[in-house]
Amino acid sequence: MTTVDPGAGSARTAVQDARRLVVKVGSSSLTSVSGGLDVSRLDALVDAVAARAATGTQVILVSSGAIAAGLSPLGLARRPRDLATQQAAASVGQLHLTRAYADAFARHERVVGQVLLTSHDVVRRAPYRNAQRTFERLLGLGVVPVVNENDTVATDEIRFGDNDRLAALVAHIVGADALVLLSDVDGVYDDDPRAPGAAMIDEVHGMADLAAVRVVKPGAASVGTGGMASKLAAADLASGAGVPVLVAGATHAAAALGPGDVGTVFAPTGPRLSARRFWLRHMAGSRGRLHLDDGAVRAVTSGAATTRRSLLAAGITGSDGDFEAGDVVELVGPRGETVARGVVAFDSEEMPELVGRKTRDLAPEQRREVVHADDLVPVGRRSVPESVSSAP
């Protein structure tokens, strides 16, 4: 079990010593200005990953670039706006991307396996565990899994949205010791990196350290999607769940994956969550909401995980949604804020009989916790800086 914030210095050491490492690379680091895949940059990245793998580290590569790589084969001058053309570009580009990785890793006698995920594959517990088993087997066979979102079938509703977030989720699915986000910028800056005087931040010990950071939205010409804001959100997600994160330049991949002192490192800010609690908190799709009074909010959010209390019917003021016992629901405070997520033990149609009633007043077969303490995870408030447009 990782302890909270061992300090960013030791977080750097943790990245360097990680035996299982998730490395994410963005579209802007793999494609040329004229469009299409930049194979020489991809080769340089693979050299760095292969060198790290040669030291015995199991590396999972999350690679963007399918849409960007599909543009030039389709004669498209810029990233399309509509989903159908993005999906067509991803379909063409993913093939180029995978072939380029297979060829590049073959030079190092490494086999790659393609893993394309949609959020459907992780929001339900069974497919999540299936993905976990597949990764485990691939790594056991010495394969480098190359992961991307399955863009060709992902609709807006089931998209992860950006690969920084996907990489943070994958880091937890595989139980990685660290996460490295490689981009076209060499770290997190306190302002738009192009602004005069902007300085790179060396270490982050929690999102409060970034309160004054100005994050600029990617322009329309950018092949990347999320920009730095999505990297910060992903770093918050991973470091909050005990995984140290390094944001560094893809051109410095060899140093970032070796003993180099590059980029911005995020120390863990929370304990490592079990796979089940992480899934509950960050991935599980929710089917409804239970509304709690203040006392119930305190009971389910205060104290350590071991002393936290179960949610009883007496503290519930209402419910909405259509759920069955065993589904995940949001627990919402009196001001409408989500305070926790948990697995509910009743169907939604039973809730009206339960709301506000003491356990002893319930029918004998209903005298149980509505959400058991082992099945709920508090959801803290997020304070990740949002992007601003570069134009004043």
Ligand SMILES: Nc1ncnc2c1ncn2[C@@H]1O[C@H](COP(=O)(O)OP(=O)(O)O)[C@@H](O)[C@H]1O
């Ligand atoms: N405060 C900041 N620090 C670092 N980079 C920033 C900041 N604000 C905006 N950026 C921009 O974020 C970009 C990286 O995001 P993006 O293009 O989505 O990368 P990728 O394709 O690697 O995911 C950089 O090119 C950089 O100009």
Ligand SMILES: N[C@@H](CCC(=O)OP(=O)(O)O)C(=O)O
């Ligand atoms: N799945 C998409 C990438 C989405 C994405 O997050 O891109 P990026 O911001 O470049 O990491 C693709 O392969 O084109």
